[in-house]
Amino acid sequence: MIGVFDSGHGGLTILSALSRRLPRQRFIYLGDHANAPYGQRSPEEILALTQVGVARLFGLGCTLVILACNTAAAVALRRLQQEWLPLAYPNHRCLGVLVPMIEEIAQNPWHAVASPADGLRRREVLGVFATPATVASGAYLHEVAKRAPHLAVFQQACDDLAGLIEAGAPEDRLMQSVAAHVAALDRQLGGVPVDTVVLGCTHYPLVEHLFRAVLPDRTRIVSQPQRTADALTAYLFRHPEMKSFGPVPAALRCFTTGDPARATQLASAFLAGHPAGNKVAFESLPQHLTGHVEYA
Structure with a gap:
């Protein structure tokens, strides 16, 4: 099975796209609603919480976990892949949402680097709206610069937005937050139009x-x-051993x-x-996965 992990319910947008694209693949979703949002936590807290969440999905039978949380992917993924998985779960894998986005923005594969010709392309402005922790990590800033130097990246930390969404804030309050963050990005740009927003x-x-x-x-x-x-x-x-396709569309478990x-x-x-639809029902974690989990 493939696990999908997020700090709350935002990752359901990822789960929906995955299940539509791969309807016979079995997915399990875990939202860490008890600790959401992650965006204003310290890097060490984010690492610890993400590790626990991934371990719980492994405990539910997953061999591959997608971090459907930009904050977790930006802050914790590399350390989990390099320091934890090889020792604790050598036959399991963990991927994140950040790499596909960088590839899409830069129009270059992750392992590619910019060529001299890339520096001659028309300068474009890229705006990134993200949590404070993702912005502080510099992940979008640094990774885009390696692959697409013609893109001028401007980041805007949205300190309240994920929390408002998690809390079920009314739409007018959400609009106030979105408008304020877009206005803050405009001030950074000083009137220069933004070509693309992430x-x-x-x-x-x-x-x-x-x-x-x-x-x-x-x-x-x-x-x-x-x-x-x-x-x-x-x-x-590329890795068919990670597939777990069934004969009919698989039911989602959250x-x-x-x-x-x-x-x-x-x-x-x-x-x-x-577009994700509204057919979702969350379950409590099995008892053996709710207790204390040791951090590596």
């Missing part, structure tokens, strides 16, 4: 229509869920570290107007 948190596609309403019509918004689905499909062709009724209510309310 919604660098998987919660943000749930309010993409609000970003669309306040951004210029000419600004492209990059779709993270679809790009992640494309990347996973390609990965499974677990939470928080209150299942509350998580179901909030997720269903937000997904009602989103």
Whole structure:
């Protein structure tokens, strides 16, 4: 099975795209609602919480886990892959949503570097809306610069938005937050138009229509869920041992570290107007996975 991990219910936007692209693949989702949001936590807290979440998905039978959380992917993924998995779970894998997005933005594969010709391309402006922890990691800034030096990257930390989405804030309050962050990015740019915007948190596609309403019509918004689905499909062709296809479309199972009724209510309310649909029901984690988990 393949696990999908997020700090709350934002990663359901990723899960939906994955299940539509790979309907016979078995997926398990885990939302760490008890500790959401991650965006204002320290790097060590994010690493510890992400490691526990991934270990719990391994405990549910997953051999591959997708970090459907930009904060976790930006802050924790590399250390998990290099320091923890080889020792604790050498036959398991963990991937994130950040790499597919960088590849999409830069139009270069992850292991490629920019050529001299890339520096001669027309300068474009890329805006990244993300959590404070993702912005502080510098992941988008540094990785895009390696592969697409013609892109001028401007980051805007949205300190409240993921938390508002998790809390089920009304749409007018969400619009206030989105508009304020777009205005802050405009001030950074000093009137220069933004060509492309990345919604660098998987919660943000749930309010993409609000970003669309306040951004210029000419600004492209990059779709993270679809790009992640494309990347996973390609990965499974290269690593067929990670597939777990059934004969018919697989049922989705969603677990939470928080209150299942509350998580179901909030997720269903937000997904009602989103392409992900609103058929989601969270379960409590099995008892043997809810206790203390040692950090590496």
